[in-house]
Amino acid sequence: MATFGFLKNKKTPPKTSVTDKRVPSVPDAVQIYLVRPILSEKATRIKEADNAYIFQITDRANKITVAHEVASLYKVHVTKVEIVRVPPKPKKTGRFSGYRSGYRKAIVHVKQGEKIELI
Template identity: 40%
Template structure:
């Protein structure tokens, strides 16, 4: 399936775990389109954010089953990508957060 570069990256992930990874190993996190693969994610990050990518790790996150009284529902499944940047590369959007 052909996705546009803007459709591949849904939003950046800003959590304590990813902040620690960014400081130690120069890794940033993104919520990505569920059908995007590693190659598409790498191309989108390099083209849109103008940085060099060393590697991409991807994992699928299952939605939790939640209840409200007797009613039960399920949160959506989503895909998360950890993108390791090459040595010396930085993303400015993470520096201000």
């Protein structure tokens, strides 16, 4: 008896050859290591003087992944990447004290003559 339907004859879909179809690998650009560009007065001075751009990055990012992601997103040639850890800073509001979050930032140097349009 097929009371709940699991003993009924079910039609199976025709099988296709799996060897011809391959699953594409996930490119590195899909994994987001760049959090946001840092747009400050100091970052603007560095951009004008050294042709470098500053990005906030995740904790898992390294120089190679940052260089690949910037090159693929902005279509530029990256010549050098520097990574700096910005420490958390103590802040106080009235009688309450806490810490402002620390983060990592990457200074990405781009080939002369190339630009990244951030805004």
